[in-house]
Structures are given as structure tokens and as C-alpha cells.
Amino acid sequence: MEPDALVPALAQRLGPEAVITDEARLAPYLEERRGLFHGRCRAVIRPASTEEVAESVRLCAAAGISIVPQGGNTGHCGGAAPDAGGGQVILSLERLDRIRAVDPVGHTLVAEAGCILADVQRAAAESDRLFPLSYAAEGQCRIGGNLATNAGGMNVLRYGNARDLVLGVEVVLADGRIWDGLRALRKDNSGYDLKDLFIGAEGTLGIITAAVLRLFPRPRHHATALVGLDGPETTLELLALLRAETGDALSAFEIMARRPVEFALRHGAGCVEPFEQQWPWYVLLDVTSSRRRDDLPGLLEAALARSAGIARDYRVAAEATDRERLWALRNAIPGAQKHEGASIKHDISVPLPAIPEFLARATAAVERRLPGVRPCPFGHVGDGNIHFNLSQPPGMDADEFLGRWDEFNRLVHDIVAELDGSFAAEHGVGQLKPAEVARLKSPVEQDLMRWIKRALDPEDRLNPGKVVPPGD
Ligand code: FAD
Secondary structure, rough: OOOHHHHHHHHHHHHHHEEEEEEHHHHHHEOOOOOEEEEOOEEEOOOOOOHHHHHHHHHHHHHOEEEEHHHHHHHHOOOOOOOOOOOOEEEEEEOOEEEEEEEOOOOOOOOOOOOOOHHHHOOOOOOOEEEOOOOOOOOOEHHHHHHHHOOOOOOOOHHHHHHHHHHEEEEOOOOOEEEEEEOOOOOOOOOOOOOOHHHEEEEEEEEEEEEEOOOOOOEEEEEEEEEEOOOOOHHHHHHHHHHHHHHOEEEEEEEHHHHHHHHHHHHOOOOOOOOOOOOOOEEEEEEEEEOOOHHHHHHHHHHOOOOOOOEEEEEOOOOOHHHHHHHHHHHHHHHHOOOOOEEOOOOEEHHHHHHHHHHEEEHHHHHHHOOOOEEEEEHHHHHOOEEEEEEEOOOHHHHHHHOOOHHHHHHHHHHHHHOOEOEOOOOOOOOHHHHHHHOOOOOOHHHHHHHHHHHHOOOOOOOOOOOOOOOO
């Protein structure tokens, strides 16, 4: 098929409502949310079923056109943005948005890839169950995108990443065949675990169309604490202590340095200075319990009181509005940072004991390289994951600062590599970081990635140029 015959063929097979070519309607699909990546495309295809996804892939293959899968387009690395050439198509999963089944006894739910994460959480809650994946974009991101990026969020400490929440997947392969791997099995050692190839592959190996997700007993009790601390070392001591004192109840453990807290206080709605005294570091933590009777605020108060000076000050909240008030500080940080000018982002992880060394070395290195730069570390420290964001020095030209993105990435990622960490902890690689894959992953790892890509997508039709660095 000639490339120009593709759009009419798609419209004929899937119906005209499934194909967008109008410039104004294309616009929201073309720009990545942070505004870092803008692309062009031939069309956006919106199939409404797995069979229509498969048909679309077969037609694109026949026309020699490559496909960019897209969910909620909330990704941070440009994985869902097409290239600048205008020849690719975006395949949006937004019309595959049915919850196919909920099984409260088996604690599973089958969702199509285009379901919004918040709708999956709601469907689980209606069956008195919990789907624990949760974070700020849950009203926009879609479950297929969550699996394709192996999303993390607030509850990884207790429930794991997206990968840990999946029992089976349904995938359309690069040749248009459908792999029905929708098995609700907790035990299946009957060969390679193929689903794990597609989870975290950012749409480079196949298009996820549905998944069997794991559900959990719904928490009946919640408590939140905000703690003021002297430093990252005592943060880790607090984490160990609370894990010992609260058993498996600890579900979120977030760190914030004083500077991002100040940004939130300055620019965030509903943010108030939490303690009389300012502390260099803060931890925000959640404990939850599904037991009928539990006294989580009492448990937290007792543990923090016994923390022998580790917690320099703390507040415990049990009521939903009080807990939300404490979380307002953490949730306001990403938005507040925008009011402070341009920022260069790092989404890193290191083994937990290396967190203090990473923060000390990375802060010293960036301040030495650019006096006046303002590091704003915060993030899921319970998972070893820090968003080591840098705000520009006040008064510096924003474009000049952003022009040094790669230079600062290299500086910070080299320290991460020396500490045996990852330069892409939860947001993935997309088109932002393939060069770092080439620079920092071992030749053996890179070869394995290329071989898998070549085996599953020999024509390089699925999200070319993303994740896997070019090679022989
Ligand atoms: P998209 O952005 O549409 O796509 C992401 C990647 O997945 C692309 O490479 C795309 O090609 C591929 N893809 C999408 N759907 C499919 C599919 N069905 N099959 C195959 N490939 C597919 N992420 C976290 O991990 N933790 C956080 O705490 C977090 N916080 C965030 C907060 C905000 C305010 C925002 C805007 C984003 C945040 N993110 C976070 C990043 C983002 O929400 C996640 O990466 C999310 O999983 C992306 O889902 P999506 O549906 O928007 O996917």
C-alpha cells in the first residue's frame, strides 16, 4: 500500500470518527504535557477494540508507516510524542475504556488500556477493593500508559510498581497478531514471563490493549504524619524505625528538602508553614490498615514519640481534610517550581543506604558547576527515588539555563552510576534519555535490549527512536 493510501483505508475500515487529521483536533495529541516535545503526524487513529488496534497495526505495516502508541499523554519523557517528520501515526487507546470484569473473590480486575487510572481505582472501590497505583496525574493517565511506563507513584513502598500489580496482559504485536495473555494466575511458571517484556517497554515492543490487574483489601483506616528532620541520614533511620513499629502499614514515605517546601508555601494553594521552627528536611508519610479495628494515629504518635530525637517535630492527622492539608505541601511542589523559573529535572534512584551520599555529592557538584543554582530534591525516598530538580539561579536567562540540561544530567547521572543507581527511576526513557542508555548501560545490557527489539519488531515500526539507543 502507498503511504498516502493509509488514512483513507483506516477511515474506511474503522469509521471516520476513528481517524483525526484536522489540525486543531490533532494539537492536544502532538504536544507532550511538559512542553518539551512537539511532533507532527499524519493522523491520530482511535480504534475502539482490540481487533481494531490489530487491524490498524496491519494496515500501517502494509503502508510502511510507524506507530506511536498514546494513552493519557502525561508521560514526562516524550515517549508518546511523534517525531518532527510528520509521517508517523499516533495510535490513541482512549476509546478502549471498558472495565471488562471485576472479581472480588480472586481480587482481580480486567481493564482495557484506555481506562483512566482514577476510573480503575473507582471500579475497585465499588467492589470494596483497592487498586493501589496512585499519583497526581491519576485523573488523566491511562492504565495502558501506566503499564507501558511501569509507573510508580505514592504507594510503591507497600504495593510495588505497576509491574507488580499485573497478572496478565493482552497485546497487539508489531505484525498485527493479538497475544491473549489475560490470565488471572498468581502462579504460572510455564515458560518465559512474556508480559514483563511489554510492561515498561514504552510502546516499543507491542501495544497493550488490556490487562488483568491485582486488587487488595481496601484500607479502612488511614493516618498521615509530617515530620521535621535534620538530614537525609535521620530520614533513613526514621524509615527503618517506622517499618519496625508499624509492620506492613507504611504505604507512603516522601522526602522534601526545605527549598521545595518554601516554593510550595510561596506559590501553592492551601499550603501553610507546618511547624513553628523551620527544618532542613521533611518527611510526609501515610499508614493504612484494612483491619476492622486499628488505632493508626495512636500507633504513629507512639512510634514518633519513641524516635529518640530522630523526628525533631511532627504532626499526625487522621481526618481526611487534615491529611489532605498535610499532603497539599507535597502535591504543590511540581507546580510551585514552575513559578521559580526554568528547571532541569532528574528522576533518579539509588540503593537506600546511598541516599545521603547521593544528595550531598550531587548538591555540591551542581552548586560548584553553577553558583546560584537551586537544587530542589523531593520524592519517593522510601523507594530510593529522588526527583533531584534544579531551579535556575534567580535572574539567569531561562533558555541559557535550559541549554545546559544535558550537561547537568551527565553530572548528576555520573554520580548515580557510581552509586549503582538508575538515571530513570520511574518516568522512563522515551526520547529524552536514549543517549543516557547508550552512555551508562553496559554493552551487554544494550545488546540484550536491541536483540529483544529486533525479535519483536524487526521492521522498527513501534515507537522507533524511543528507549533503545541506535546500534549495529
Ligand atoms: P502516555 O504519556 O500516553 O505514554 C507513555 C509511554 O507509554 C509512551 O512511550 C507511549 O508510547 C506508551 N504507551 C501508552 N499507552 C500504551 C499502550 N497501551 N501500549 C503500549 N505503549 C503505550 N509517573 C510515575 O511513575 N510516578 C509519578 O508519581 C508520576 N507523577 C506524575 C505527576 C504528574 C502531574 C504528571 C503529569 C505525570 C506524572 N508521572 C508520574 C508520569 C506519567 O503520568 C506516567 O508516566 C504515566 O504512566 C503515563 O501514562 P499515560 O497514559 O499518560 O501514557
